[in-house]
Amino acid sequence: xxxxxxxxxxxxxxxxxxxxxxxxxxxxxxxxxxxxxxxxxxxxxxxxxxxxxxxxxxxxxxxxxxxxxxxxxxxxxxxxxxxxxxxxxxxxxxxxxxxxx
Numbered sequence: 001x002x003x004x005x006x007x008x009x010x011x012x013x014x015x016x017x018x019x020x021x022x023x024x025x026x027x028x029x030x031x032x033x034x035x036x037x038x039x040x041x042x043x044x045x046x047x048x049x050x051x052x053x054x055x056x057x058x059x060x061x062x063x064x065x066x067x068x069x070x071x072x073x074x075x076x077x078x079x080x081x082x083x084x085x086x087x088x089x090x091x092x093x094x095x096x097x098x099x100x101x
Contacts, residue, residue, distance in 0.1 A: 004075060008082045013053035015086030021046030023094035034101045042097060046090075 020042055027039030 004078055007075065008078050010053055010057050011079045011082035012086040012089075013056070014050060015083040016090045017046045017050035017053055019046075019087045019090035020049065020093060023090060027094070027098065031101075035098065038097050038101050042094065 024039045024042030024044070024046055027042060028036055029039075031039050
């Protein structure tokens with residue numbers, strides 16, 4: 001179960017980083033003034049969080065693949081849920097940052 005949780009957190013972190021980076025690029029390209037600066041900050045933050053997630057995956061939190069059939073069914077579903085949650089959190093961070101500008 002610990003490997004499943006580690007995988008969930010890593011997928012959540014990497015999806016959050018990817019969506020934050022894309023939203024930052026979008027804001028940088030289409031924004032002006034303060035919005036452009038926020039877009040650059042979001043892009044840099046997405047890269048930094050992505051690097052942290054990458055290092056966590058290849059570090060001590062790397063999930064081991066189990067051979068049981070239950071892990072074969074549950075793990076992809078958990079990872080998809082993690083991706084959706086990570087994208088949602090990044091979208092909320094993007095909207096919050098833009099609304100402050």
